[in-house]
Amino acid sequence: MKKIIAVDGPAGAGKSTVSKIVAAKLGYTYIDTGAMYRAVALKSSRSCEDLIMLIDDIEIELDDRARVFLDGVEVTKEIRTPEISKLASDVSKFGFVRKKLTELQRKMAERGSVIMDGRDIGTQVLPNADLKIFLTASLNERARRRFEELQMKGQEVDFDAIKKEIALRDKQDTEREIAPLKKAEDAILIDSTNLTIDEVAGKILTLCSTD
Numbered sequence: 735m736k737k738i739i740a741v742d743g744p745a746g747a748g749k750s751t752v753s754k755i756v757a758a759k760l761g762y763t764y765i766d767t768g769a770m771y772r773a774v775a776l777k778s779s780r781s782c783e784d785l786i787m788l789i790d791d792i793e794i795e796l797d798d799r800a801r802v803f804l805d806g807v808e809v810t811k812e813i814r815t816p817e818i819s820k821l822a823s824d825v826s827k828f829g830f831v832r833k834k835l836t837e838l839q840r841k842m843a844e845r846g847s848v849i850m851d852g853r854d855i856g857t858q859v860l861p862n863a864d865l866k867i868f869l870t871a872s873l874n875e876r877a878r879r880r881f882e883e884l885q886m887k888g889q890e891v892d893f894d895a896i897k898k899e900i901a902l903r904d905k906q907d908t909e910r911e912i913a914p915l916k917k918a919e920d921a922i923l924i925d926s927t928n929l930t931i932d933e934v935a936g937k938i939l940t941l942c943s944t945d
């Protein structure tokens with residue numbers, strides 16, 4: 735059984751939904767590294783302190799119910815706004831931010847039996863992961879899923895604006911100099927454009943149990 739699983743891919747590909755299902759089925763810990771970049775973004779949006787100072791003593795915790803705590807206070811909902819999505823992508827380009835979060839993420843993975851998702855998990859954070867997945871889907875499909883998700887939450891949403899926001903984040907995340915989003919050479923590519931969440935989770939679970 736694969737003990738350390740890395741899942742990378744662009745925004746809206748279904749990484750967190752699928753990773754949560756796999757974690758629950760295997761009894762593994764799910765680590766959402768995007769939530770950690772979002773927590774840094776939220777802290778910087780609330781402070782006039784320099785990012786470099788602010789990151790120094792930041793405390794970020796993720797619990798087993800996917801709740802996110804920033805300096806001891808729950809921020810699970812606050813980090814999910816479009817503004818914080820954009821700001822998380824902005825702050826993630828800085829080497830000192832990535833270094834700090836990479837250290838924290840490696841520590842979190844030390845216990846094993848983890849599935850960690852993000853942009854650079856297979857390439858940088860856990861290059862020795864037992865299984866690496868690169869999960870993607872077409873831009874249109876990713877925008878459609880995000881649109882439906884927000885609509886279900888009762889938010890007023892504009893499909894074209896969502897598509898633009900995702901395209902911009904794709905560009906920033908793949909073109910940044912340090913640890914850009916890219917498929918690790920040994921990662922298995924799954925295109926979820928025409929697959930259901932359960933089909934993707936099923937594929938990953940099969941890969942987890944094969945040697």
Ligand code: DC
Pocket residue numbers: 745746767768769771772819822823826851852853854855903907
């Ligand atoms: O997965 P997400 O949409 O919650 O991530 C928010 C942003 O954080 C994403 O646009 C880029 C950044 N990020 C990153 O640079 N590296 C990671 N491992 C995870 C997220």
